Amino acid sequence: EVQLVETGGGLIQPGGSLRLSCAASGFSVSGNYMSWVRQAPGKGLEWVSLIYSGGSTNYADSVKGRFTISRDNSKNTLYLQMNSLRAEDTAVYYCARAAYYFDFWGQGTLVAVSS
């Protein structure tokens, strides 16, 4: 059974850093495209970042230069390192398996950026 479990969210001050994790089971993170998608409170969905099976990465303009996506193949885990956090980064962050569309999603982890 495919499962994605995100952890690492929490309350952080503006300018701070946070690392999100997404543990996968039932498939290989390294053999798939994986993405982070976020949803601000009461708002719609916004794609954040993608890591290709080959290891290349892409980012939305809104997070480029501040966020870094990575993975640990031995742990079958996806990460999102978030630096220089802003209030507008407040959202539930989902990891998702990305086969052009997003066919499996985690339950999400809430990141709240506030002083």
Next chain:
Amino acid sequence: EIVMTQSPATLSVSPGERATLSCRASQSVSSNLAWYQQKPGQAPRLLIYGASTRATGVPARFSGSGSGTEFTLTISSLQSEDFAVYYCQQYNNWPPGVTFGQGTKLEIK
């Protein structure tokens, strides 16, 4: 960037009736369109991809149609569990560019 516009923002329908949700792209996305269902406090769930192919386990009452810039999600006979927010998403210029519509809330009339 391709802009996806969903209408209406809110749709009120009675259980057992048919619901029709629309999604329009600012430029052609061919058939590279997906639909998701999201219930409160839950992650989105893939319903439709390729504009008209149901994902695994999705009931047959859900159907998608359209191509180019105009798309429709139809729920033929609404069940109580279908009341949720629905999002469309284009993936025509993926990777990496994907964009979502703003969502349609389907509520009980």
